[in-house]
Amino acid sequence: MSPGVIPAVDRSVGQGMAVGARPVPPSLKRAPLERRALLSEALTAGAWAAAIIASVPLVSVLYMLVVRGGARLHWSVLVELPPAGFEMGGGFGNAIVGTVVMVGLGALISVPVGILCAVFLAELGPHSTLAGAVRFAAKTLTGLPSILAGVFAYASVVLVTGTYSAPAGAVALAVLMVPTVVLTAEEAMKTVSRITRDAAYGMGCTRSQVIWRIVLPTALPGILTGVMLAVARAAGETAPLLFTALFSSFWLVEHGAVKLMQPTASLAVLIYNFSGMPFENQIELAWAASLVLVMLVLFVNIVSRLLGRRRA
Amino acid sequence: MSSLEHAGPPGAVASAPSAWDFFADRAFRALATAGAYLILLLLAFILWQIGRKAWPGMRDYGVGFLTSTNWDVGRGHFGILPAIWGTLYSSFLALVIGGFFGVVMAIFLTQDFLPPRLAVVFRTTVELLAAIPSVVYGLWGIFVVVPAIRPGADWLYSHLGRIPFFGSTLSGPGLLPAALVLAIMILPTVAAVSQDALRQVPYRVKEAAYGMGATRWEAILKVMMPTALTGIFGALVLGFGRALGETMALAMLIGNSNQLSLSLFSPANTLAALLALNFPEAGPREVAVLMYAALVLLAITLLVNVAGGAIMAMAGRKAGK
Amino acid sequence: MKRTLTTLVLATGVAAFLLSTPPAGAQDRVRLTGSGASFPFPLYSAWFKSFSGTSKSVSVDYQAKGSGAGIQDFINHTVDFAASDAAMTDEEIAKVPGGVQLLPMTGGEITLAYNVAGVKGLKLPRDVYAGIFLGKVTKWSDPKIKAANPGASLPDQDITVVRRADSSGTTFVFTSHLAAISEEWKKGPGVGTTVKWPASDKFVASPKNDGVAATLRQTPGSIGYVEYAFAKFAKLEMATLQNKAGQYVAPGGKGGEEALASVKLPADLRAWLPDPEAPQAYPIATYTWLLLYKKNADPKKAAALRELVDYCLTEGQKVSSQMGYIPLPENIASAVKKAAANVQ
Numbered sequence: 005m006s007p008g009v010i011p012a013v014d015r016s017v018g019q020g021m022a023v024g025a026r027p028v029p030p031s032l033k034r035a036p037l038e039r040r041a042l043l044s045e046a047l048t049a050g051a052w053a054a055a056i057i058a059s060v061p062l063v064s065v066l067y068m069l070v071v072r073g074g075a076r077l078h079w080s081v082l083v084e085l086p087p088a089g090f091e092m093g094g095g096f097g098n099a100i101v102g103t104v105v106m107v108g109l110g111a112l113i114s115v116p117v118g119i120l121c122a123v124f125l126a127e128l129g130p131h132s133t134l135a136g137a138v139r140f141a142a143k144t145l146t147g148l149p150s151i152l153a154g155v156f157a158y159a160s161v162v163l164v165t166g167t168y169s170a171p172a173g174a175v176a177l178a179v180l181m182v183p184t185v186v187l188t189a190e191e192a193m194k195t196v197s198r199i200t201r202d203a204a205y206g207m208g209c210t211r212s213q214v215i216w217r218i219v220l221p222t223a224l225p226g227i228l229t230g231v232m233l234a235v236a237r238a239a240g241e242t243a244p245l246l247f248t249a250l251f252s253s254f255w256l257v258e259h260g261a262v263k264l265m266q267p268t269a270s271l272a273v274l275i276y277n278f279s280g281m282p283f284e285n286q287i288e289l290a291w292a293a294s295l296v297l298v299m300l301v302l303f304v305n306i307v308s309r310l311l312g313r314r315r316a
Numbered sequence: 317m318s319s320l321e322h323a324g325p326p327g328a329v330a331s332a333p334s335a336w337d338f339f340a341d342r343a344f345r346a347l348a349t350a351g352a353y354l355i356l357l358l359l360a361f362i363l364w365q366i367g368r369k370a371w372p373g374m375r376d377y378g379v380g381f382l383t384s385t386n387w388d389v390g391r392g393h394f395g396i397l398p399a400i401w402g403t404l405y406s407s408f409l410a411l412v413i414g415g416f417f418g419v420v421m422a423i424f425l426t427q428d429f430l431p432p433r434l435a436v437v438f439r440t441t442v443e444l445l446a447a448i449p450s451v452v453y454g455l456w457g458i459f460v461v462v463p464a465i466r467p468g469a470d471w472l473y474s475h476l477g478r479i480p481f482f483g484s485t486l487s488g489p490g491l492l493p494a495a496l497v498l499a500i501m502i503l504p505t506v507a508a509v510s511q512d513a514l515r516q517v518p519y520r521v522k523e524a525a526y527g528m529g530a531t532r533w534e535a536i537l538k539v540m541m542p543t544a545l546t547g548i549f550g551a552l553v554l555g556f557g558r559a560l561g562e563t564m565a566l567a568m569l570i571g572n573s574n575q576l577s578l579s580l581f582s583p584a585n586t587l588a589a590l591l592a593l594n595f596p597e598a599g600p601r602e603v604a605v606l607m608y609a610a611l612v613l614l615a616i617t618l619l620v621n622v623a624g625g626a627i628m629a630m631a632g633r634k635a636g637k
Numbered sequence: 638m639k640r641t642l643t644t645l646v647l648a649t650g651v652a653a654f655l656l657s658t659p660p661a662g663a664q665d666r667v668r669l670t671g672s673g674a675s676f677p678f679p680l681y682s683a684w685f686k687s688f689s690g691t692s693k694s695v696s697v698d699y700q701a702k703g704s705g706a707g708i709q710d711f712i713n714h715t716v717d718f719a720a721s722d723a724a725m726t727d728e729e730i731a732k733v734p735g736g737v738q739l740l741p742m743t744g745g746e747i748t749l750a751y752n753v754a755g756v757k758g759l760k761l762p763r764d765v766y767a768g769i770f771l772g773k774v775t776k777w778s779d780p781k782i783k784a785a786n787p788g789a790s791l792p793d794q795d796i797t798v799v800r801r802a803d804s805s806g807t808t809f810v811f812t813s814h815l816a817a818i819s820e821e822w823k824k825g826p827g828v829g830t831t832v833k834w835p836a837s838d839k840f841v842a843s844p845k846n847d848g849v850a851a852t853l854r855q856t857p858g859s860i861g862y863v864e865y866a867f868a869k870f871a872k873l874e875m876a877t878l879q880n881k882a883g884q885y886v887a888p889g890g891k892g893g894e895e896a897l898a899s900v901k902l903p904a905d906l907r908a909w910l911p912d913p914e915a916p917q918a919y920p921i922a923t924y925t926w927l928l929l930y931k932k933n934a935d936p937k938k939a940a941a942l943r944e945l946v947d948y949c950l951t952e953g954q955k956v957s958s959q960m961g962y963i964p965l966p967e968n969i970a971s972a973v974k975k976a977a978a979n980v981q
Contacts, residue, residue, distance in 0.1 A: 043531070043533065044531035044534065047533040048532065051423065051429065052429070054416075054420040054421075054424075055420065057417070058420070058503065061496075062442065062445055064460055068456055088682035088686035089679050089680065089683025089684075089956075089960055090959070117354055117355075120348045120351030120352075121352045121354065123348040123351070124349055124351060124352040125352065128348055128349065129352075134356075138353075138356055140621065141356050141358075143621040144359060144617050144621060145358070145359055146553065147560040147561045147616075148561055148614070149561040149562075149613065150561065150564075151588070151591050151592050152362070152366065152591070152610050155365075156361075156365055162715055166714065167670075179362070187553070191509070191546070192512065195516040207331075208331050210333045210338065212344035212345060225512070229443075229511075229512050230509075232446075233446055233508060236444075236446040236447035237558075239447055240447055241449070242450065242451055243564060246700070250698070251698065251700040252670075253682075254696055266668060267670050267698055267700070272451070275449055275452065276451050277678075277700075279455060279847070280675070280845050280846070280848075281679055282679065282847065282850070282866055282870035283679065284870075294449060294452045298444055305440065305443060388827075389804070389831050390827040390828060390829040458855075459851075485838060487838065487839065487856060488841045488843070488852050488855070488856055489802075489841060489843060567802065567844050568843070571841060572844070573842060583841065593802055595706070596703025596803070597704060597806070597831075598804065
C-alpha cells in the first residue's frame, strides 16, 4: 500500500510510538516518479512494444495474403470452375460453394451439440464426475490432429456410404469444431452472475427457462467467439477434407439437382492442390482463394456479431 | 393449467411453471445430458477406431517404439522418440511465445489502452488470422520467416554456437521457424478467448482496485488477471491443443528429420507432421505404426491437460480461492 | 423463443432439401472419380478437364493424395479408378476381387536440380551423384566434380542435399535407381517411398515436389531430386547425368522416351526401369499407371472408363511433352490400348 500510515482517529493508539512521531497522512498528489508508478509506466511501454512486435508477423501474413491474393481477385474468379494444367484463367466458384456447404453443415452439427454439452457442464452438473470426464474429453479432443479427424470420418462415413461426400467432410469438420465450442461456451456461461439467475428462479422459471432466457443470451458474445474460432479453423483445414470430400472440378448443383453424396470441392483443398503445382496461373489462384476464404470468414464474423448484439 | 399457476396475488409477474414448462424443462435437460454423453462417446469412438488400427503396431513394437530413434520403413524399424521430443519442444515454445503475446494482446485490447473503435478493428483483425488456412501459414513460413531469421540464426551459430540451443546451422526448415509460425497460429485463439475472459470481469472490481490506490498495472496484474485466470487458462489450453495437433504448416516447416537435438535451428519432427507426411503413402504395416503414434499424441495431450489442471488447482489453493 | 424455433424449422427444411436425392433421369452424366499419385497430377488434371469438356456424357474428377492413399481408395472401392507411380504389389492386387487392370499412361523424368551461382549445365558422373546422396561427396569443389566439368568455376561451398519430407512415389523411383547403380546405397538407405537418409546437418527435407523446388531456389549450394515439370517451370538448373552406357544425357529431350522404350512390358504391364540401357536414355525415368477394375458394377461407367483411356492415349499424348512428361512410345501405347479392352 502507499507509504505512510492511515491516520487513526484516536491518537491514543499511538501509545507505543516514540514521543513526537506523528503518522504521516498519505500524499494524494500525482507522483509519476514514484517506484510503483514508474513500474506501471514501464509495463505500459512494454505492453505497447509487445503489441507492436506481435503485430509485425500478423501484418506480414495479411500483407502477403492481400498483395498476392488481391492481384488475382476478379469477379470471374468467383464464378468460374478450376483450370487444369496449362490453362489460363478459371476460378474457384465451386470451391466457395463447397466450403460454405461443408462448414455450414459442420456447424449445424457441432454448434447445437457443443452448446448443449456446455449447458450441462456449466449449469446442470458442474461438479459431477460425468462433467469432469466430459471436460477432460473435450480438452483432449482439442489436441486431435486434423488428419485424424479425417481418418476417423473416412472410417465412419466414407467407408459406410461407399463414396466421398460433402456430409462426410462436414462430419470431420464437426469433430474438429466441437471441443472449441464446448470449452468456450462453458466459460462464457460460467460468468453469468448468480444474482440474475436467482432472480429468474424467484420469478418461477424452470431451470431450462433460466438457461434459455437468461444464461444463453447473456453468454452469447462469448459463445459466438468460440463458434467463430471454430468456424474459422474448420474453413481452413485441408487434411480432413482430403479423406472425406476429396475434390471436384464441377459444381455441386447440376441440371437443377443438388447432389451432396459426391466428392465436393473446397477452398482449403483447392489451395493445397494449386499451391503445389508448378504453374503460375494456379499459384495465383491459390493465393486469391486464400484471400477469399479469409474474407468469407470475416463476413460471417461481422454478421454474427451484429446479430448477437441485437439480441442482447 | 396446474392449480399452482396463479399461486401469487393476481396480477403478479411471477408465476409457477405450467405443465408444459415442466415437460420442456425435463426434455431440455435430457438433451443437454445427452450432449455431454455424446462428447464422451465421440472421444471413446475415435480412440476405438484408432486403437483398432494401431493394435498390430502396438503388438509388434511395444514400448520400444517410444524410445527408439530409428525410422526405417524398408527394414521395418520404427521409433518415434524424435517425434515426441519435437512435438513437446515445438508446442511448448509456441505456447510460451504465442501464449505470452496472446495474453498481452488481450490485456492491451481490453484495458483501455486504445480507443474503443480502434480496439474493435484490431480485435477483428486478430480473430481473422485464425481463419487463414494452415497451408498459407506454411507458405508464409517458407517464403518470409525462414529468410528473415536466417541472418540472425547464422550470427547466433557463429558467435554462440557452444550453447546447445544454437548448436547448428539453419539450412531451411527447422524447429525455430516451425515454433514461430505455430506461435502466430495460436495467438489469435489465445487472444480472443482471453479477451472474453477479461471482459467478463465487472468494471467495479477494477474501480475498487483504483480506489485502493493501485497503479494501472497493479490493478491489471493483481486484480483483473487473477479474476479472469480460469478463462485465460482455458485459452492457453485451447492454444496448446491446437499447437500439439497442427499438421499442415508444421509438415512444411519442421524438416522431418529424425534427429534428437536441443538446437533450435536443426530440423526436427512432430507426431502430427509425421502422420501427415507418411500416411498417404503408407502400406498396412506403416499405417498401424502411424496409428500407434497418433494414440501416443492423444496420450500426451491428455497428460499435459492433467498436469495443467493440477497446476491450476495448486495455484487456486495458494491464492486462497 | 419463437424466432429460434422458426429458424430451426427453416434450417431443417433446407437441410432436408439439400440431402434429398434428385429425381431419376436428372443425372444424364456419368461421374468418374479417381485419386492417387501427385507425380502426374498436373498432366491428368489437364487431360481429364478437356475430356470432360469434349465428352457429352462423362465428367471426370481426380485428386492427388499420394499413390499409397490412391491404392487404399481403390481397394476400398471408394473411387472408380486410381493412379500410382509404384503400380501395385501382388498382395495389393489380390485384395481386389475381380482383378485389376494396370495401364501405364505416361512417363516422367526425375531430375537433379541444383542451385550453384554461375554454374550451368553441370555434368554429374554416376558415382559422383550417388556419392552426393550418400553424403560422401560434400563440397562443390570436390575433385571428382571438377574432373567432369573442366570449364566450370565451382565454388568451395558445402553441398546441401534437399530430399522429400513426405513419403512419395518420386522417392521410390529415385531410390530404386540409386540402388541399381550403387551397392552401398542398396545396403544402406535402400529403396522405398521413405528411406533412412544419411544423418547429416546438410540433408534438408521439404514436402512435395514444389516444396523441394522452393527450398532449392532459396538455398545456395543445394541439390535435390525433383520431377521434371516442377524443375522446368520453377526455372531451376538441371544436371546432365551419366547413364549406363556412359553417355551424358540431359533431361527434357528424347532421353526420356528412349528410356521408356528400352523396356519390354510384360503381360500385366508392370515394368520398372531403374537403370535403362539404351545409349541415349536418361537414367532416371518411370512409368506411371492408372488402376482400373476389371469388373465394374456399372457397365456405363466401364464404357466411360474405356472412353477416357482412349482419349488419354490419343489426344492426351499430344500435350504430354509440352507439360513436362514423356509421351508413350508407339508400341507401348498400342499395347495399352489393347489391354484397356479388359475393363468391363
